[in-house]
Amino acid sequence: MSDMNTQAVARYRNNFLKEVEERVEDGHWVRMCMQCGVCAGSCPLGPHWEHSPQKIFMMIRAGKREEVLTSDAMWMCTSCYNCIVRCPRKLPITHIMHGLAHYSHRLGLAPKGQPTREIAKLFWDSLVKTGRVNELKFSLAMYFKDGFGQGIKNAMAMQGVGLGLVKAGRLNPMEILGGHACKDKGGIQKMIAKAQEIENRKKGLTA
Amino acid sequence: MAKKQYAFYPGCSSQKKASADNFLRSIDKVCEKLDVQLNEIPDWNCCGASIGYGEGGELPRLVLSARNLALAEQNMPGQDMVSVCPACWLASRETAERMHESQSLLAEANEALKEAGLNLKGEVKARHFVEVLIEDLGWDAMKAPVVKPLEGLKVAGYVGCQTNRPFGIAGESFENPKYLDKMVETMGAEPLTRYEQKVTCCGGALAFSEPEKAQKQIRDIVESAYDHGADMIVTPCQLCQANVEIYQSEINKKQGTKLNLPVVYYSQLMTVAYGGSAKEAGLDGQLIKAEKLEGIASK
Known part of the structure; x- marks a missing residue:
């Protein structure tokens, strides 16, 4: 606890x-x-x-x-x-x-291991990192959340869908190298941290 | 007539080569035809979407939208903020309304925004692009550029959740909103007004985490459209579009169905009706080809 x-x-x-x-x-x-x-x-x-x-x-x-x-x-x-x-x-x-x-x-x-709880965390982490959600990295992180072997299995099962999206111009494999991001991601991270600090103070939450 | 100008919040899925890349191309064409100018908010960030609550607390989530609103206020003074994504719109509007109503909440948000060098006055309105079409332009203006009425096309209007609830379009009911059918009709196609899955949830973000449960929703949404004789489904929502189109092949694989119904955006219908090409309508971005609509576009 x-x-x-x-x-x-x-x-x-x-x-x-x-x-x-x-x-x-x-x-x-x-x-x-x-x-x-x-x-x-x-x-x-x-x-x-x-x-x-x-x-x-x-x-x-x-x-x-x-x-x-x-x-x-x-x-x-x-x-x-x-x-x-x-x-x-x-x-x-x-x-x-x-x-x-x-x-x-x-x-x-x-x-523990509740799938929506896990993807919610991955989603938030992706957004805090760059200010914007990277759909490719988010999807891959989700497939691989239960380890490498399961990740490959999940990714293989969904590869038809993934390739279809790439072909349709709706998924860019190059996003893995960085991708869309806010210029002021540093400012955004500080802003979120400050908001969390205010909320903790207000609700009497100490980590 | 002078161009109508808006501060534009595209959102993550509308970025280049993201999942709704093709949607944005059709929105661009619609704006060109209707003399609307969308000015992209510089350096906008993610709204937190409907899944942000797990890790992000109340204020951390609100400040995400507050930052976008502050950037709009500062860079596009006097312009309403407009989103094409229901989740972006919902988060922005909720934040805008709460900041407008509560001085203490606004002060807290500004304490956090200061870390990013920004300040929010709390005056900007957050609106949906469909509101711009219906409220600012009106049905006659929407009809005026139609040069290729979509004759013979049977369309199931799938409104989904977040364009419709909790805010929705003014004057529409939550249980049976009619504007999407009216848009279909205005473009010369036939709206299937008895389609009963109009406001059913597609599973949203749970399509990722609870695929079986979401795919049950999606199967109902698609099968009902087939039952009503639809040639395609039309929607205003990026997540609805993606979920309902992408997972049809998965459902077929697992359940032996033969679902193969195109799912397009209202703006894609409009682009074709306005004389745009299939490419301008972003129809090259469909996983399930909207052949009938492409046929009309190439006529």
């Missing part, structure tokens, strides 16, 4: 709702949920998650900290925003689910 998690447990004791309200993006909305279940019925990945947003919100109120923060449900969000526009109480459900995913990831409680 991470230090950040130990610190959070000590700080909030049994009040998980308060922890979510103070530390999770749009978490202060959770107590507005009236348990109608429209979000659960609107999610395209409905059959696949462990808990619906509706259940997650009730679990938060019931103080089921570990079950919520280790759930895979938040990582099944495709960001389709169906739940947001259909919620009769206008809860920003998509944002709350993203916020919970991020918080559980930072605390080190999110499921």
Whole structure:
């Protein structure tokens, strides 16, 4: 368990709702949920998650900290925003689910090897490096995330698609040598670091 | 009439030889015909897209868009920021609105932006190119350059998620937006208005991490278009286009289907209807050739 998690447990004791309200993006909305279940019925990945947003919100109120923060449900969000526009109480459900995913990831409680968690990290790393996402390096990093052998297998399985994109002028193999980037990537990196520092300060998060 | 000018935020997928390279070529042609000038924001950065939340916290994500907005304010004063990518638009608009509403959030963003030598006033609006077409130009202006009506072409209008939710185009419903069908009709093609997968999610970024789950969505989207007799699917979204086109061959391989339906952008239909060549419409960038549309272009 991470230090950040130990610190959070000590700080909030049994009040998980308060922890979510103070530390999770749009978490202060959770107590507005009236348990109608429209979000659960609107999610395209409905059959696949462990808990619906509706259940997650009730679990938060019931103080089921570990079950919520280790759930895979938040990582099944495709960001389709169906739940947001259909919620009769206008809860920003998509944002709350993203916020919970991020918080559980930072605390080190999110499921290990959860594929969306892994690609989210690869995507962010790619963008922080140059200010822009390099589609080729991002795809390759994804194929090779489980080691070299599996990477070759994954890349071979998708080579038809890759070659098709290259032929269509929509994937440039030369991107591997550098590719598109912002001029002020140094400034961007400092800006992101500063934003993180402000957020940590505001939410009382210490690494 | 004077050219309409906008601060343009192309986004990562619209860069040269990126996955929506061909989309941008058609957008250029549409702008030329409609007298619209898109001024690229210098040194713009990635918006964080819909998957940035995993590693990036709330403020780190917001400042990504704040930087683009600040660059637009500074370099193209008085111009609205326009995106062609729904994810770019969503992130930019959310940031612009939140910065406009909250002085304390704006102050925090500016503290971070200072590290990159920038400052945001929070006045610039973030808009989608479809809004420019419908709200600033209007249907008559969109129809005026049509020289080759796309007669006989049956098109399933697939709006997808993020062009439609949570913001959407003003006056349209989330469950059954009609503007894309109207655009198809304005170009002289036949919109399949009963197509029921219009706003279904293609899986988004989860097409990478959860391929089976996303491919189930994609199969529904394509099969329904076939059921309605579509010659092709049209979409306003880069990720929808890529997912729905690219994975048809994967689904065929795994599930023994024979999906082979072209997926094009609205701007590609417009370019051809406006008399542009297949190349100008970026049709050389299709993995599944849009033969009927190419046929009209070469007539």
